[in-house]
Amino acid sequence: MRGNVIKAVEAAGLQRFRRAPLPRGYTDYVGRQIFLLMLTVQGLVAFALITLGVILKKGRVAHTVMQPRIRAEINRSGVDLMPMFIFVALALGFLVIGQTLSALAKFGATAYLGSTMVIVVVRELGPLLTAVLVLARVGTANVIELGTARALGEVEVLEAMGIDPVHFLIMPRVIGTALGVFALTVYLIIGTLGSGYLFAFLQDVPLAPGDYYRQIAESLSWMDFALLALKTLVFGFFVGIVTCYHGLSQPLRLEDVSRVTVRAVTQGIIVCVLIDAIFIVFYLVT
Amino acid sequence: MSEANDQPAVIEMRGARVTALRDSSLVVLDDVNWTVLPGEFWVVAGPPYSGKSDLLMHAAALIAPVNGTCRLFGHDNSAYDDSMIADRLRVGCAMSDGKLFNQYTVAGNVALPLRYHKNLPEAEVEQFVGELLKLLELTPFADQSPVNVTTSWRQRTALARALVLKPELLLLDNPNGGLVARHRRWLVDFLEQLWRGHSFFDNRPMTVVITTDDLQAWQHPRRKFAAMHEGKFSVLGAWGGQEFARHHVVQDFLSQPSETMN
Numbered sequence: 294m295r296g297n298v299i300k301a302v303e304a305a306g307l308q309r310f311r312r313a314p315l316p317r318g319y320t321d322y323v324g325r326q327i328f329l330l331m332l333t334v335q336g337l338v339a340f341a342l343i344t345l346g347v348i349l350k351k352g353r354v355a356h357t358v359m360q361p362r363i364r365a366e367i368n369r370s371g372v373d374l375m376p377m378f379i380f381v382a383l384a385l386g387f388l389v390i391g392q393t394l395s396a397l398a399k400f401g402a403t404a405y406l407g408s409t410m411v412i413v414v415v416r417e418l419g420p421l422l423t424a425v426l427v428l429a430r431v432g433t434a435n436v437i438e439l440g441t442a443r444a445l446g447e448v449e450v451l452e453a454m455g456i457d458p459v460h461f462l463i464m465p466r467v468i469g470t471a472l473g474v475f476a477l478t479v480y481l482i483i484g485t486l487g488s489g490y491l492f493a494f495l496q497d498v499p500l501a502p503g504d505y506y507r508q509i510a511e512s513l514s515w516m517d518f519a520l521l522a523l524k525t526l527v528f529g530f531f532v533g534i535v536t537c538y539h540g541l542s543q544p545l546r547l548e549d550v551s552r553v554t555v556r557a558v559t560q561g562i563i564v565c566v567l568i569d570a571i572f573i574v575f576y577l578v579t
Numbered sequence: 580m581s582e583a584n585d586q587p588a589v590i591e592m593r594g595a596r597v598t599a600l601r602d603s604s605l606v607v608l609d610d611v612n613w614t615v616l617p618g619e620f621w622v623v624a625g626p627p628y629s630g631k632s633d634l635l636m637h638a639a640a641l642i643a644p645v646n647g648t649c650r651l652f653g654h655d656n657s658a659y660d661d662s663m664i665a666d667r668l669r670v671g672c673a674m675s676d677g678k679l680f681n682q683y684t685v686a687g688n689v690a691l692p693l694r695y696h697k698n699l700p701e702a703e704v705e706q707f708v709g710e711l712l713k714l715l716e717l718t719p720f721a722d723q724s725p726v727n728v729t730t731s732w733r734q735r736t737a738l739a740r741a742l743v744l745k746p747e748l749l750l751l752d753n754p755n756g757g758l759v760a761r762h763r764r765w766l767v768d769f770l771e772q773l774w775r776g777h778s779f780f781d782n783r784p785m786t787v788v789i790t791t792d793d794l795q796a797w798q799h800p801r802r803k804f805a806a807m808h809e810g811k812f813s814v815l816g817a818w819g820g821q822e823f824a825r826h827h828v829v830q831d832f833l834s835q836p837s838e839t840m841n
Contacts, residue, residue, distance in 0.1 A: 546601075
């Protein structure tokens, strides 16, 4: 238990390496940055595996304490963000679908609408935008809360009580962001497709609602649903992992928290884009 | 109290190098040789920032020493993991400033270890925690957030949380720091009762280790004393002994008026 939290970063030796004197020369600088990147990746992967192990091993441990914490995190990462996502769905419907639909109608190409929407909204924009918004709203809060808890010594208090900090602090957050990103993506897609048609209707685009939804339904395959679920859960999991890793394993002083928050958001976006790229390859192959 | 000294040591440090929690490269104490036997009451004195918290962290197996060995209930600290959770639950630990969780009430903080580790019905948890809060005079604050109670009551809440699993070893980091005189006197008396065996804790004598920067408050002929100063850990023995009186840290402390007497 002890060391679970710090194991990843200590194994990577990040702290010591960051404090090393600055190397001279451009090649030294590039080398140092590449090495730092590799150490960060190693730390993140180790932390993700530790967290996954704790979720699988201790998922049912202390459920009277953990269930309310998990519910609270799902609320925070999902339910509480619904108003913002309703607004984003309306805006996205107008920006993407309303505009695309009216443009396609000018060329009489409305028959391609379904496949265009599925590729743009269902496969790409919906999951990625949701992950980035959850990262901005919940991920930053994770880093600040955990960083402050670490700086104030609350993590050691948990360990002194025999409570695994990864189980108590990380597991609910990671489950919350994973389920939150999944659920919000579904609502965002439904809201965007609905509001998109509404805007198109207001612009007098000659497309019946039945035709619009039939085109979308025909463009969707079972693989889209399966990959959407997998992709959003993976996005959410890694949004939780990256932010919790930076919040819990590194900052030991309060003044470090803001700097680490910025780093966590940057790395969170990079991780989401990389995961998205892997899924794009998968879509192209299948 | 200390009749059971033929039993294995509760805490045993041999040549241990104690490092800071915040920076593992910073050595706080070197070559610590210390044995705490069951039923003993140890007072470790040291000036502020001398590494008292770090020493307790090592004693509680929260940090492994860089050099030497540190054993808790006979188990090597460096090999501490989930399989030794049972030993961890034999230790009650209260850090300096209480370090309570503000998202829980005072009662919620105290109940947390019980709810986490024991699969008890909620009614049973509430009843036990209620009795413990009553014992520590915390009942009026039970439903309040820790941010709304004074430092003295926060410290007492942390003590209640450390006691909720009925530990055999109680580690308290500067427990009288920031307390008003009434709370200091109460604390000294209460810890004395715990050490002798309190009926709430099945009359079982508790091993107590505290760190302090107010030595006079803990004066007692049957307590054992140690001092920390400039990276060195010295076992002083009983109050008033030759080693005790000679140590310059003791002389420094005794030349200051005790806050408990105020």
